[in-house]
Amino acid sequence: MDLINTNLTISIISFGILVFLSLVCAINPFRANKKANYWFALFCMIWATFWLDDVLDFILIEDINVSYSHLLLAQLFIPIIFYVSVVFYTNPDYQFKNKSLLLLIPLVYLILTSLKHYNWISVAFYSFLIISFLLLLGIVYTVKSFLIITSHQQNILKFSAESTEINLIWLKKIILGILVISFVSLVYNIFWNENKLNIFINSIFLLIVFYTGYHALKQKEIYPSSQRERSELLNLDTSADEEGREKKKLITDSELKELQNKLLSLMDLQKPYLNSELNLIALSSMINLTPHHLSYVINQGFNENFFQFINKYRVEKAKQLLTDKDNSHLSILGIAFEAGFNSKTAFNTTFKKITGFTPTEFRKKSSRL
Numbered sequence: 001m002d003l004i005n006t007n008l009t010i011s012i013i014s015f016g017i018l019v020f021l022s023l024v025c026a027i028n029p030f031r032a033n034k035k036a037n038y039w040f041a042l043f044c045m046i047w048a049t050f051w052l053d054d055v056l057d058f059i060l061i062e063d064i065n066v067s068y069s070h071l072l073l074a075q076l077f078i079p080i081i082f083y084v085s086v087v088f089y090t091n092p093d094y095q096f097k098n099k100s101l102l103l104l105i106p107l108v109y110l111i112l113t114s115l116k117h118y119n120w121i122s123v124a125f126y127s128f129l130i131i132s133f134l135l136l137l138g139i140v141y142t143v144k145s146f147l148i149i150t151s152h153q154q155n156i157l158k159f160s161a162e163s164t165e166i167n168l169i170w171l172k173k174i175i176l177g178i179l180v181i182s183f184v185s186l187v188y189n190i191f192w193n194e195n196k197l198n199i200f201i202n203s204i205f206l207l208i209v210f211y212t213g214y215h216a217l218k219q220k221e222i223y224p225s226s227q228r229e230r231s232e233l234l235n236l237d238t239s240a241d242e243e244g245r246e247k248k249k250l251i252t253d254s255e256l257k258e259l260q261n262k263l264l265s266l267m268d269l270q271k272p273y274l275n276s277e278l279n280l281i282a283l284s285s286m287i288n289l290t291p292h293h294l295s296y297v298i299n300q301g302f303n304e305n306f307f308q309f310i311n312k313y314r315v316e317k318a319k320q321l322l323t324d325k326d327n328s329h330l331s332i333l334g335i336a337f338e339a340g341f342n343s344k345t346a347f348n349t350t351f352k353k354i355t356g357f358t359p360t361e362f363r364k365k366s367s368r369l
Contacts, residue, residue, distance in 0.1 A: 012054060
């Protein structure tokens with residue numbers, strides 16, 4: 001009895017959090033990533049229906065007429081809706097091109113459902129068809145979502161010097177978490193009874209729900225609100241060349257060299273990298289270039305992306321501060337802010353990637369010299 005009550009409590013908490021998260025994302029009080037949040041709200045609401053039975057049992061509603069066939073049909077769209085939200089997170093200007101393809105999902109499901117009324121098909125074979133369809137649907141759109149996020153994590157390095165708050169790594173972890181727990185549940189079912197299995201699975205899912213809610217609510221706007229600026233940055237993504245393919249020249253070699261020197265002079269004299277909010281658009285306005293042309297100058301002139309170019313300067317500044325004994329009173333976070341970073345996490349990660357040491361290790365090593 002205790003196991004059942006515990007499992008019921010966990011289910012109700014998961015349901016409540018997802019419904020609340022759905023409403024907050026739909027209202028979107030911070031007006032960030034609007035289209036993505038609307039679709040993510042729908043994803044959370046349908047995800048919550050997996051615990052609907054437990055909620056109805058808890059509030060002792062027995063005469064309510066729930067159409068489980070329609071509910072299952074809605075749940076079929078979960079991987080698709082998650083995928084669409086990912087698309088809008090990574091490209092807020094995305095336009096649907098193949099809306100009609102979504103209609104195939106309920107159509108295939110209805111065809112499979114109609115098969116069970118025929119005598120020639122066994123229950124086992126019908127169950128196999130339904131499960132296969134669900135697995136295929138989930139795998140296809142989960143993989144597509146994962147690949148889009150991976151591509152996005154590379155694209156944002158072209159225009160942002162701070163990626164930790166806009167790289168959508170939390171969506172990747174949700175995907176991996178759900179895949180892992182789905183696999184573990186199959187193995188767990190072999191060795192433990194059903195009640196323990198339900199508590200184990202629901203407990204893990206509750207942690208995933210908490211994680212989802214925390215990161216969904218703190219997710220910052222990824223692209224500028226200005227349509228013109230957003231389009232310029234999105235065009236950087238679509239105009240990127242495949243690896244090994246020669247990039248089309250936007251300017252002559254002599255102009256490239258001149259702009260390189262102009263950019264280096266700007267970085268040395270005005271030190272724009274010390275501004276933690278610096279992005280490609282802001283820097284391009286300082287040097288009187290379009291973001292596309294500035295990105296070209298950085299890529300071709302220095303063989304770096306914007307993230308690498310800016311953070312190279314920040315790390316050099318941080319190294320100076322860390323080795324200067326007059327700054328011994330500054331904490332690592334203080335050093336990070338002084339060098340242009342906006343978080344300790346970003347500072348530690350970037351510093352170690354470039355130098356091979358954490359800031360703390362570098363400071364200790366420098367003090368012994």
